[in-house]
Every structure is written in C-alpha cells, then in structure tokens.
Amino acid sequence: MVASALNLAAPAVTRSLFQPDEIKKLIELYAATPLFHNTPEWIIRDNPYRRPVNSTAVQQLDFNTPLKRAEILGANALAAHRMLLNIYETDLIFLPASDFTGKRNDFASYYSNDNKLLGELIRPTLEAHVFNFLKDEINVTGRWSVEALRSYLQSIIAKHEQSELEICNAVLASADPERACRSLLIQVAGDFLSEASASSRNILGKYGEIQSELFKIVIDDYGYGVHPAKHSTLFENTLSTCGLVSDVHAYWQFYLSSSLALNNYYHYVSRDHSKYFQAIGAIAVAEAMFSHSCREISKMLRTVFGNTVDTYYFDEHFHIDAHHGRMAFDYVVAPAIAKHGDGVIPDIVRGMEELQLLTSISDDDLKAQIAFSDAVGSLKIPAHQIHQRILKGRLRKPNAIHVENRGQSLVTQVLDQDKLYVVESGSLDLVIGHDQSVRLDGGEAIVVPRERLHGIAVVSDECRYQTYDLEN
Ligand SMILES: [Fe+2]
Ligand SMILES: [Fe+2]
Structure with missing residues (x-):
C-alpha cells in the first residue's frame, strides 16, 4: 500500500519522508519547471502562470535548515517564498484576460498534477525554512x-x-x-x-x-x-x-x-x-x-x-x-x-x-x-574607489567573470553580501524597479548592498563584467 509505505498516518513527519539531498533534488526539479523560467521582460503581462523562481540560484541554495531571523531577507528566503506562493496558488483560479488559446499550455502546466504533487512534496520543507524562525521569536506564555x-x-x-x-x-x-x-x-x-x-x-x-x-x-x-x-x-x-x-x-x-x-x-x-x-x-x-x-x-x-x-x-x-x-x-x-x-x-x-x-x-x-x-545613483563613487583598491592589490575579494548577451532572460535577485559590479566592456542596466534602472558602461562600477532587490539587463550586443563579494 502506498499509504503505509509513505507513513501517511503521521502527518507531522512529512519532511522526514525524504532525506535532505532528496528534498534538494525535488526542489531543483520544481524550480526547473519551464513555467518558472526567467522571463524576457521585467513586467509579465496577462499571464498569471509565468512566475520566475531563478532556478540557477535555487541549485546553489539549501532549504533544509530553518532560516534565522537575521537571514530572512536573503537569497534563500526570496527563492523559497517565490516557490511557496506558486505552490499555494495552484488552489486559486487565475485566467488571462485575453488570448486563452495562446496561454492554454501554461494554464495546463500550472494546474497539472505533476506541478501540484511536486509542490506538495517540497512545501513542508520550504515552510519550515521560512516560517520556523517565528517560533523562536514569539513565545506565548x-x-x-x-x-x-x-x-x-x-x-x-x-x-x-x-x-x-x-x-x-x-x-x-x-x-x-x-x-x-x-x-x-x-x-x-x-x-x-x-x-x-x-x-x-x-x-x-x-x-x-x-x-x-x-x-x-x-x-x-x-x-x-x-x-x-x-x-x-x-x-x-x-x-x-x-x-x-x-x-x-x-x-x-x-x-x-x-x-x-x-x-x-x-x-x-x-x-x-x-x-x-x-x-x-x-x-x-x-x-x-x-x-x-x-x-x-x-x-x-x-x-x-x-x-x-x-x-x-x-x-x-x-x-x-x-x-x-x-x-x-x-x-x-x-x-x-x-x-x-x-x-x-x-x-x-x-x-x-x-x-x-x-x-x-x-x-x-x-x-x-x-x-x-x-x-543608487550615488553608489558608483564608492564602487569606483573599492575597485581601485582591488586593482592596486590592496583589497582581495572573491570574484566571478560574466559574459552575457542582449536578450538574456531576466530575473531579479537579492544577495547575502554586498556585491561590487564592474563592467569591463559593453553596457548593462542595473534594474531596481519596473520604472528605474542605472546604466553602467565599460569602466563603470556600482555596489549593491546585501538584501536589496535588483536585476541585470545587458543593453549592448555583449557585455563582459565582473562581480566581487564584499563584506556586509
Ligand atoms: Fe477587503
Ligand atoms: Fe476586511
């Protein structure tokens, strides 16, 4: 019997049905759903099923341990909450205002049993990850x-x-x-x-x-x-x-x-x-x-x-x-x-x-x-100074090189530490909101503080830029 094999008689143990590495794989599988891929535009018009979760970031995150109060605005929380809302809202009915035919596959995919069942398997882990800190913070006596x-x-x-x-x-x-x-x-x-x-x-x-x-x-x-x-x-x-x-x-x-x-x-x-x-x-x-x-x-x-x-x-x-x-x-x-x-x-x-x-x-x-x-406009000056110190060898920070093209898919993110962005060639927009961005051309740099939501959009054919992890 499936029920006895899964020990469904004891609902509180849902999380222990799977080992942490198994849950991690299920979460990655969920995040990789094409419906939740990054989008070509920042504003998602009349398609309630397209809800990017940044699957690349999800692969690098672990959701098995509850977040502490100090961690609840970081990368883990954003990814977990995006997935959780997607999971919860499969119980709600959303329909586009127009062109249902063109969105029918998305509609079918969002409400599919595969999406719902996979969501249910990972839901208790994600809930514990983002909400268990409340138990430590609030003591009713x-x-x-x-x-x-x-x-x-x-x-x-x-x-x-x-x-x-x-x-x-x-x-x-x-x-x-x-x-x-x-x-x-x-x-x-x-x-x-x-x-x-x-x-x-x-x-x-x-x-x-x-x-x-x-x-x-x-x-x-x-x-x-x-x-x-x-x-x-x-x-x-x-x-x-x-x-x-x-x-x-x-x-x-x-x-x-x-x-x-x-x-x-x-x-x-x-x-x-x-x-x-x-x-x-x-x-x-x-x-x-x-x-x-x-x-x-x-x-x-x-x-x-x-x-x-x-x-x-x-x-x-x-x-x-x-x-x-x-x-x-x-x-x-x-x-x-x-x-x-x-x-x-x-x-x-x-x-x-x-x-x-x-x-x-x-x-x-x-x-x-x-x-x-x-x-954000004033964050270029300290960024330039930090970059100069790095170039002169006075400051060493872990860095990564990125080469991206115009038309890359888009997703916003938050980071767990301050991040220095330095554009080497081409141009990109640091996007803060649907109506706000800051252009960075070759040689320009900016610091994005930890936990602040932002996205990157390359606006030249190709853009080569470096990122450095700074302290908080
Ligand atoms: Fe109301
Ligand atoms: Fe009310």
Missing part, C-alpha cells in the same frame, strides 16, 4: 482568558491608531514619492488582487455558527457577488490611476521576499487547518489594524498623486475593516474560545503576534528598498 485577549487586542489597535504609518512617511520623504508609492502598491498587489482568497480556505467544511460569521467577512471582500464592488476590483482601479497595470503578478519580479512572506503567511495558516486558531487570530488582528492603515495610505496617495488617483479601495476599508475587526473578534474569536476552551488562546495569540511581526519586517524591508532606490 501565561494564563489567558478571553477578557485578557480582548484588552490585549484593544491595546494593539489603540497604539496603532495613534501612530502615523512609518511606511507612509518613508514614501513621502523619498526623493521620488511617486516611484516609492508605486513600489508600495506593487508590494501589496500580490495579495490584494486576489484578496481574501487565503481566508476563504477557512469557510469550507462544517463547524457551526462562527463559520457563517467568517463567511460574512469574506463575502464583503467579494463585494456580495457584484464584481465592480469586489475589493480586488477596487484595487485594480487604484493601480490603473497610479499608472500601474493590474494583471495578476505583472510585477512578480519586484516583490520583496518580505511582501511574499506576508502573502504566504495567510496561506500557510489557512491551508493547513491544524493552524485554524492561528489563522483566526491573524485575521482578527489584520482586519482590526487595516482600517487605520487604509486611512493613512489613502491620505498618502492623495498627497502624492493629487485628485487623479482612485483611493476608493482604501476608503472602503477604512470604514468596513473597523467593522470587520469587531466582527472577527466578537463573532469568531470570542465564540471560538467559548466553545473550544481557553486552550486555543495561545494559538490565537500566536497568529496575532506572527502577523504583526511579519508586517513590521515587511515595512522595514520596503523602507530599506526605497532608501536604496533613492541612493
């Missing part, structure tokens, strides 16, 4: 009651509602607020364009009154079946009035790993139903905090884009999520505790804490990316 939980949540919300959103301040303080604002919208687009899809996993099955209460929140997000009122449709309007396209994952290449982590977290706790109580904790805190966040983001959008931007997505959430926050606590969380006992509270608290931690990591990551984006 003490005796909890529903009253203690209510006042804990109220104190979180009160503090949040008195704060200005740091991420909005960072956007407004940027050298290019429009660019920074678009960057923020891109980071949330992965989630908002299929809003509430992960939560909808929790309305299946049969578990009593609270299931129907949760369903009310989800149907609000789905606009009660009126497509123009569906929250994802409202967000499409925001994107288009800010000069962005609203195709699902059009800006896949520019998602930061921390943004993918937030999106993946909802799937992580909602797909594995043993994490149900974590999921409702995360939903309760997210709904309760989103109201104020949306008010601040709406104001920021107005300041940056003036009257031309459609802020209705955020204005709608400012109103409805204050209500959803109360619904989630009073009609889902509190009744769940009353019915299933105080023993479920630590899981609920864990969900609340983990979501807040991932949100703050994501905000900090985006702030750092905006700062990099603002400063």
Whole structure:
C-alpha cells in the first residue's frame, strides 16, 4: 500500500519522508519547471502562470535548515517564498484576460498534477525554512482568558491608531514619492488582487455558527457577488490611476521576499487547518489594524498623486475593516474560545503576534528598498574607489567573470553580501524597479548592498563584467 509505505498516518513527519539531498533534488526539479523560467521582460503581462523562481540560484541554495531571523531577507528566503506562493496558488483560479488559446499550455502546466504533487512534496520543507524562525521569536506564555485577549487586542489597535504609518512617511520623504508609492502598491498587489482568497480556505467544511460569521467577512471582500464592488476590483482601479497595470503578478519580479512572506503567511495558516486558531487570530488582528492603515495610505496617495488617483479601495476599508475587526473578534474569536476552551488562546495569540511581526519586517524591508532606490545613483563613487583598491592589490575579494548577451532572460535577485559590479566592456542596466534602472558602461562600477532587490539587463550586443563579494 502506498499509504503505509509513505507513513501517511503521521502527518507531522512529512519532511522526514525524504532525506535532505532528496528534498534538494525535488526542489531543483520544481524550480526547473519551464513555467518558472526567467522571463524576457521585467513586467509579465496577462499571464498569471509565468512566475520566475531563478532556478540557477535555487541549485546553489539549501532549504533544509530553518532560516534565522537575521537571514530572512536573503537569497534563500526570496527563492523559497517565490516557490511557496506558486505552490499555494495552484488552489486559486487565475485566467488571462485575453488570448486563452495562446496561454492554454501554461494554464495546463500550472494546474497539472505533476506541478501540484511536486509542490506538495517540497512545501513542508520550504515552510519550515521560512516560517520556523517565528517560533523562536514569539513565545506565548501565561494564563489567558478571553477578557485578557480582548484588552490585549484593544491595546494593539489603540497604539496603532495613534501612530502615523512609518511606511507612509518613508514614501513621502523619498526623493521620488511617486516611484516609492508605486513600489508600495506593487508590494501589496500580490495579495490584494486576489484578496481574501487565503481566508476563504477557512469557510469550507462544517463547524457551526462562527463559520457563517467568517463567511460574512469574506463575502464583503467579494463585494456580495457584484464584481465592480469586489475589493480586488477596487484595487485594480487604484493601480490603473497610479499608472500601474493590474494583471495578476505583472510585477512578480519586484516583490520583496518580505511582501511574499506576508502573502504566504495567510496561506500557510489557512491551508493547513491544524493552524485554524492561528489563522483566526491573524485575521482578527489584520482586519482590526487595516482600517487605520487604509486611512493613512489613502491620505498618502492623495498627497502624492493629487485628485487623479482612485483611493476608493482604501476608503472602503477604512470604514468596513473597523467593522470587520469587531466582527472577527466578537463573532469568531470570542465564540471560538467559548466553545473550544481557553486552550486555543495561545494559538490565537500566536497568529496575532506572527502577523504583526511579519508586517513590521515587511515595512522595514520596503523602507530599506526605497532608501536604496533613492541612493543608487550615488553608489558608483564608492564602487569606483573599492575597485581601485582591488586593482592596486590592496583589497582581495572573491570574484566571478560574466559574459552575457542582449536578450538574456531576466530575473531579479537579492544577495547575502554586498556585491561590487564592474563592467569591463559593453553596457548593462542595473534594474531596481519596473520604472528605474542605472546604466553602467565599460569602466563603470556600482555596489549593491546585501538584501536589496535588483536585476541585470545587458543593453549592448555583449557585455563582459565582473562581480566581487564584499563584506556586509
Ligand atoms: Fe477587503
Ligand atoms: Fe476586511
């Protein structure tokens, strides 16, 4: 029997079904799927199945050990989160807006049993790799009651509602607020364009009154079946009035790993139903905090884009999520505790804490990316000085030589150490965003700090360049 051979009676041991080297091969096989190859363009238009994972980088990475907190914005995290979102989203339906016939093979490949089964085999390893650090970071202790939980949540919300959103301040303080604002919208687009899809996993099955209460929140997000009122449709309007396209994952290449982590977290706790109580904790805190966040983001959008931007997505959430926050606590969380006992509270608290931690990591990551984006033009000067020291033999660093042609396939990456790029001949663009790049001609150099997302596009027939690994 297959079941006994695979020991399926013990779900917690899925990872040990395979040896680490076997898992590594399966991950490499998954990453090598043609659908996930690098793309010819930075923006992926109207094809929700093309999702590059950088298979060359994946081959050099090991995913068998959980990342530490200090490692969660590195190359491993980006690759693992890209694969995880691809795996989770095979449960969701995506269709292109046009030319289905031309994309039918991609559609069939993305939803194929081969893709789904291979994804399932590697999912627990990838989840442990990127999410296990939360167990070390968050320790839920003490005796909890529903009253203690209510006042804990109220104190979180009160503090949040008195704060200005740091991420909005960072956007407004940027050298290019429009660019920074678009960057923020891109980071949330992965989630908002299929809003509430992960939560909808929790309305299946049969578990009593609270299931129907949760369903009310989800149907609000789905606009009660009126497509123009569906929250994802409202967000499409925001994107288009800010000069962005609203195709699902059009800006896949520019998602930061921390943004993918937030999106993946909802799937992580909602797909594995043993994490149900974590999921409702995360939903309760997210709904309760989103109201104020949306008010601040709406104001920021107005300041940056003036009257031309459609802020209705955020204005709608400012109103409805204050209500959803109360619904989630009073009609889902509190009744769940009353019915299933105080023993479920630590899981609920864990969900609340983990979501807040991932949100703050994501905000900090985006702030750092905006700062990099603002400063990238000035990074040629220190790069030139470092290169001179290398040429004079005063500095020795491991290096690699690259020769690439125009038309090479494209993929963005983050690196675990600062990297010096030196162009010897030809020209390349260091690409920071879909709307930002820095040209490097022969003799020019630049330093890219560790953990900062960037891509390389050769813009001459051939380009020969060197890279040096610097310290962090
Ligand atoms: Fe919503
Ligand atoms: Fe909501």
